[in-house]
Amino acid sequence: MAYTKVDQGILDRLRQIIPEPKRLLTEKQDLAGYSFDASFGTYWPEVVIQPKSTAEVAAVMKLANAEKIPVYPRGQSTSLSGGPLPVEGGIVLDLSKMNHKLEVVADDLIAIVSPGVLTAAIHEAAEMVGLMYPPDPSSSAVSTIGGNLAENSGGPLGLKYGVTKDYVLGLEVVTPEGEIIRTGGRTVKNVTGYDLTKLLVGSEGTLGVITEATLQLIPKPPAAATMLAIFDDIVTSGEAISKVLTSGILPAKMEIMDQACIVAVESYQPLGLPVDAEAVILIEVDGHPRAVEEEIRQAAEICERIGARKVQIASTAAERANLWKARKMVSPAITRVKPTKISEDATVPRSQIPAMFARLKQIREKYQVNLVVFGHAGDGNLHPNIVADKRDKEEMQRVEKAVEEIFAAAIELGGTLSGEHGIGNMKAPFMEMELGAVGLNMMKRIKDSWDPNHIMNPGKIFPAPGQRLNLTEG
Amino acid sequence: MSQSHNHKLPYDETVQCVQCGYCLPACPTYQTMERETHSPRGRINLVKMAAEGQLTLDELKGPIDLCLGCRACETACPSGVEYGKILEGARDVLADHQASKTPKPLRFAQKVMFQNVFPDSKKLRLAADAIWMYQKSGLQRMAQKGKLTHILPENLWAFEEVLPEVSSPSERRHRPTAFQPPAGKAARFKVAFFTGCIMDAIFEKVNRLSMELLALAGCEVVVIQEQTCCGALHAHAGRRDETIMLAKQNIQAFEKLDVDFIVNNAGGCGAQLVEYHHLFHGDVEWEVRAKAFVAKTRDITQVLAECQLPLIKPVSAIVTYQRSCHMTNVQKVTKEPVELIRQIPGVTFRDMADPNICCGSAGIYNVVHYEASMDVLDAKMETVKDTQASVIVTTNPGCLLQMKLGVQREGKTGEMRAVHLIELLAEACGLEV
Numbered sequence: 001m002a003y004t005k006v007d008q009g010i011l012d013r014l015r016q017i018i019p020e021p022k023r024l025l026t027e028k029q030d031l032a033g034y035s036f037d038a039s040f041g042t043y044w045p046e047v048v049i050q051p052k053s054t055a056e057v058a059a060v061m062k063l064a065n066a067e068k069i070p071v072y073p074r075g076q077s078t079s080l081s082g083g084p085l086p087v088e089g090g091i092v093l094d095l096s097k098m099n100h101k102l103e104v105v106a107d108d109l110i111a112i113v114s115p116g117v118l119t120a121a122i123h124e125a126a127e128m129v130g131l132m133y134p135p136d137p138s139s140s141a142v143s144t145i146g147g148n149l150a151e152n153s154g155g156p157l158g159l160k161y162g163v164t165k166d167y168v169l170g171l172e173v174v175t176p177e178g179e180i181i182r183t184g185g186r187t188v189k190n191v192t193g194y195d196l197t198k199l200l201v202g203s204e205g206t207l208g209v210i211t212e213a214t215l216q217l218i219p220k221p222p223a224a225a226t227m228l229a230i231f232d233d234i235v236t237s238g239e240a241i242s243k244v245l246t247s248g249i250l251p252a253k254m255e256i257m258d259q260a261c262i263v264a265v266e267s268y269q270p271l272g273l274p275v276d277a278e279a280v281i282l283i284e285v286d287g288h289p290r291a292v293e294e295e296i297r298q299a300a301e302i303c304e305r306i307g308a309r310k311v312q313i314a315s316t317a318a319e320r321a322n323l324w325k326a327r328k329m330v331s332p333a334i335t336r337v338k339p340t341k342i343s344e345d346a347t348v349p350r351s352q353i354p355a356m357f358a359r360l361k362q363i364r365e366k367y368q369v370n371l372v373v374f375g376h377a378g379d380g381n382l383h384p385n386i387v388a389d390k391r392d393k394e395e396m397q398r399v400e401k402a403v404e405e406i407f408a409a410a411i412e413l414g415g416t417l418s419g420e421h422g423i424g425n426m427k428a429p430f431m432e433m434e435l436g437a438v439g440l441n442m443m444k445r446i447k448d449s450w451d452p453n454h455i456m457n458p459g460k461i462f463p464a465p466g467q468r469l470n471l472t473e474g
Numbered sequence: 475m476s477q478s479h480n481h482k483l484p485y486d487e488t489v490q491c492v493q494c495g496y497c498l499p500a501c502p503t504y505q506t507m508e509r510e511t512h513s514p515r516g517r518i519n520l521v522k523m524a525a526e527g528q529l530t531l532d533e534l535k536g537p538i539d540l541c542l543g544c545r546a547c548e549t550a551c552p553s554g555v556e557y558g559k560i561l562e563g564a565r566d567v568l569a570d571h572q573a574s575k576t577p578k579p580l581r582f583a584q585k586v587m588f589q590n591v592f593p594d595s596k597k598l599r600l601a602a603d604a605i606w607m608y609q610k611s612g613l614q615r616m617a618q619k620g621k622l623t624h625i626l627p628e629n630l631w632a633f634e635e636v637l638p639e640v641s642s643p644s645e646r647r648h649r650p651t652a653f654q655p656p657a658g659k660a661a662r663f664k665v666a667f668f669t670g671c672i673m674d675a676i677f678e679k680v681n682r683l684s685m686e687l688l689a690l691a692g693c694e695v696v697v698i699q700e701q702t703c704c705g706a707l708h709a710h711a712g713r714r715d716e717t718i719m720l721a722k723q724n725i726q727a728f729e730k731l732d733v734d735f736i737v738n739n740a741g742g743c744g745a746q747l748v749e750y751h752h753l754f755h756g757d758v759e760w761e762v763r764a765k766a767f768v769a770k771t772r773d774i775t776q777v778l779a780e781c782q783l784p785l786i787k788p789v790s791a792i793v794t795y796q797r798s799c800h801m802t803n804v805q806k807v808t809k810e811p812v813e814l815i816r817q818i819p820g821v822t823f824r825d826m827a828d829p830n831i832c833c834g835s836a837g838i839y840n841v842v843h844y845e846a847s848m849d850v851l852d853a854k855m856e857t858v859k860d861t862q863a864s865v866i867v868t869t870n871p872g873c874l875l876q877m878k879l880g881v882q883r884e885g886k887t888g889e890m891r892a893v894h895l896i897e898l899l900a901e902a903c904g905l906e907v
Binding site: 022025027028029030032033034035036037038048050076077078097118139141142143331332335336339340341389390391 | 489490492493494495496498499508509510511513516519520523528529533534536537552553554
C-alpha cells in the first residue's frame with residue numbers, strides 16, 4: 001500500500017484543525033516519544049496530534065482519508081502487542097489528552113467517559129458511589145479507557161466478572177472516513193441491529209477512533225478475602241484449581257506462579273516461599289462478608305485435601321496485601337535477571353493448564369531461554385514471560401523460536417494466541433494458524449468495508465505477505 | 475549500531491527500561507508539559523537513541539534540562555531502572571558538550587559559583603551579610619515599594635520577595651560549635667551536624683534550631699568547620715570532578731569524629747550524602763570510606779523520631795506536608811516527618827492529593843526554568859488549597875522557598891505559611907523561633 005507522506009501543505013491544513021500549536025508535534029525529539037510502546041520495535045511517526053474533541057478527530061480523519069495518510073490512535077502506549085506503533089509512519093493520534101469527561105450516573109449504573117480517562121480514575125469514581133467498574137488490567141493506573149476498549153483488556157478479575165467488552169453499553173466513534181456515529185446506548189438490553197459496539201471493542205483501532213464510551217457499572221462487593229497455597233507439583237495445583245471451581249465457588253481472582261517465578265522472587269526479595277515448590281496459587285473471593293469467610297475456608301480446605309504443602313488465609317486488608325506481594329514482585333524480580341521482557345498471554349481451556357505448563361517446560365529446555373510463567377489460572381489466561389537481552393542477537397533468535405512454539409502449543413491445546421494483550425503487529429503472522437484462511441478473510445472483509453483506504457492503524461492484526469515474527473531488529 | 479554511537483552516555487542503564495509507562499503518573503513534567511518528550515520513559519528513550527546515534531546531543535538537551543530530577547519515577551518503576559544514574563550520566567555528557575558552546579563570561583561565572591562560592595562558607599557568609607544589610611536597612615522595603623526589584627528578571631525578583639529574614643552576622647558568627655542535652659538528661663546519641671552551604675547562609679536560623687532541638691531531644695551535637703557543600707548542585711549540573719572533590723573533603727572531615735550519626739536537615743543534601751559511594755565505583759579505598767560515611771548519615775527527622783521531644787506548646791492549625799522528593803525517592807525517609815507532625819499537640823494533619831509530586835523547586839530549576847517550574851507549582855498549590863491547611867511543612871530549603879512563593883502567588887500571605895518542619899517542632903517545644 002502506498003501512503004502519502006505528511007508534507008508542509010498537509011501540516012498547514014492540520015494546524016487549521018488543531019488551533020493550539022503545542023498539540024501538534026513535529027520536532028524529532030518529540031516524535032521519538034511516540035515511536036514505541038511496551039512491546040517491540042521503533043517506528044517513527046511523521047506528526048503527533050493531541051486532539052481534545054470529537055470534532056477535531058473527525059476533521060483529522062477526513063483529511064487523512066482524503067489524502068491516504070495512515071492514522072494511529074494511541075492512549076498512553078502501555079500496549080504489549082504493538083497496538084499504537086506507527087509502523088507505516090503517518091499520524092499518531094494521542095488521545096490521552098482527551099480526558100475531559102468522567103460522569104458517573106449512579107441511578108443508571110453507568111459511567112460516560114472520554115477516551116483519555118485513566119482506567120484507575122473510573123475505578124475510583126465508581127467506588128465513590130459504592131459501585132464498581134470490574135475490568136482491572138494491571139496497568140490500570142496508567143492505561144487509558146480508550147486503549148482498554150481498543151484492545152478489549154482483561155485482568156485478574158476476568159474470571160468472575162469478565163473483561164472490558166462485557167461492560168460497554170455504547171460508543172461514540174469516528175469512522176475512518178471521518179463520520180461520527182453512535183453504537184449501542186445506555187441500556188443493558190439492546191438488540192437493535194448488529195452489535196457494532198462489540199465489533200469495535202477489541203478491534204485494536206483498525207475500524208475507527210473511539211471518542212466516548214458508556215460503561216456499565218455494578219454494585220461493589222462489600223468484602224474480600226485471600227488465600228495462598230503452595231504446591232509441590234504443578235499438576236496437583238491444576239487439580240486444585242478445577243476442584244475449587246466445581247465446588248460452587250466462583251473466586252474473583254485465581255492467580256498462579258510457577259517455580260521459576262518463585263526462584264526469581266526469592267533471589268530478589270525473599271518472602272519465605274519454598275524454592276523447591278513447583279507452584280503457588282493465590283485465590284481471592286469477594287461478596288457478602290459471611291459468604292466470603294465461608295468460601296475462603298472451603299477453598300483452603302480443598303487445596304489442603306488435594307495435597308497443598310501449605311495454605312495461608314488472610315482476611316484483613318494488610319494481610320491480603322502481604323499475600324499479593326509475592327505476585328506483585330514477579331515483574332521486578334524477573335527484569336533483574338535480564339533486561340528485555342517478552343510478555344505473552346497465550347490462553348488455554350482451564351482443563352489444559354497442566355498440559356500447557358508441561359509444554360512450556362519443554363520449550364524452556366529446548367531453546368534454553370529464561371521462561372517464567374504466571375497468570376490468571378482460573379480462566380486459563382497464562383503469561384509466559386521470557387527475559388532476555390535484546391543486545392544478544394543469538395539469544396533473541398532462540399526467543400523467537402520459543403515464542404512461535406508457545407503460540408502453536410496454545411492453539412493445539414484448544415486455546416488462543418492472545419487472551420488480553422491483542423494481536424498488533426507481532427502476532428499478526430500467526431492469525432491464520434488459529435482462524436484458518438477463510439476465517440481470517442471474513443475479518444479482512446469487515447476491515448475493507450469499514451476502512452476502504454486502509455488508513456486506520458495499518459500493519460496490525462492482518463499479516464503482510466510473508467511477514468514473520470521478528471524480535472532481533474530495533 | 476550507527477557509527478556515531480556515543481559511548482559516554484549511560485546506555486546499559488537505559489536498556490533496563492521496558493517502556494511499560496508505570497512512571498507516567500508519577501512525573502510532574504509529563505503532567506504539566508503533556509508529552510512523552512518530558513516523561514521518564516520518554517527521556518530514557520531519548521538518552522538511548524542519542525547513545526545509538528539516532529539523535530544528536532542538541533536534540534537531547536532540552537528534555538534533559540527540563541527534568542526536575544525529583545526521581546519519583548524511580549519509586550514508581552517496577553523494573554528497577556536507575557533513572558538517577560541515567561539523568562546524571564546524560565547531564566555529564568551534555569555539560570562537556572555544552573562547555574564549548576557557552577559564552578566565556580557565563581562559563582566563568584558558573585565556575586566561580588560552583589568552585590568558589592558554594593564550597594566556601596566564608597564567601598556564603600558574606601553574601602548572607604549583604605542580604606541581612608539589605609533587609610534590615612530599609613533598602614528592601616524601599617526597593618519593593620518602588621518595584622525597583624522588577625528591574626531584575628521575574629525569575630529573580632520573585633524569589634527576592636520570599637527570602638526569609640536571614641540571621642544577623644553576629645548571631646551567625648557566635649553560634650556555638652557544640653550543644654549539650656539539658657542538665658540531668660543523659661546523652662542518647664552523639665551526632666555531628668551537617669550544615670550545608672545555602673542552608674547555613676540563608677536558613678541559618680533553621681540550622682540553629684535543628685541543633686537546639688537535637689540537644690533538647692537528648693543528643694550531644696558537634697559542628698565542625700572543615701565540612702563543605704554536599705555537591706548536589708554540582709552533580710545535578712553535570713560537574714562530576716567538583717562533586718567528587720567535595721565528597722572527599724566531607725568524608726575526610728567527618729570520619730575523624732567518633733559520632734553515632736551525621737545529621738542533616740535538607741532533603742536534597744541528604745540525598746547527595748547517602749549516594750556518596752556511587753561516586754567512587756572502581757576506587758576501592760574511597761568507596762569503603764564513602765560507605766562508612768553513608769552508613770552514619772541520617773535525616774534529622776530519623777533521629778528526632780527515635781528520641782523524645784518535649785512538645786509542650788499546642789499549635790492549633792491544619793497542617794499539610796509537601797515532601798522533599800529526594801528525601802522520599804532517594805533517602806526513602808517517608809514515615810518519620812509525618813509521625814513528628816502528628817505528635818504536635820493541636821495539629822490536624824491533612825495530606826494533599828498526590829503528596830509525592832514535586833513542587834517544582836528542584837535545586838535551581840525554579841530559577842533556570844522559571845515558567846516550567848511555576849506550572850508545576852501552580853498545580854501543586856491547587857492540591858494544597860484543597861486541604862484548607864494554614865501551615866505547609868517542608869523538609870528542604872528549596873521546597874521551603876518554593877512553597878513560600880506558592881503561598882504568595884495564590885495571594886494567601888497572612889492566612890497560610892510555609893515552614894521547615896524544624897521551625898514547627900521548635901515552636902511546639904517552646905524554643906524561640
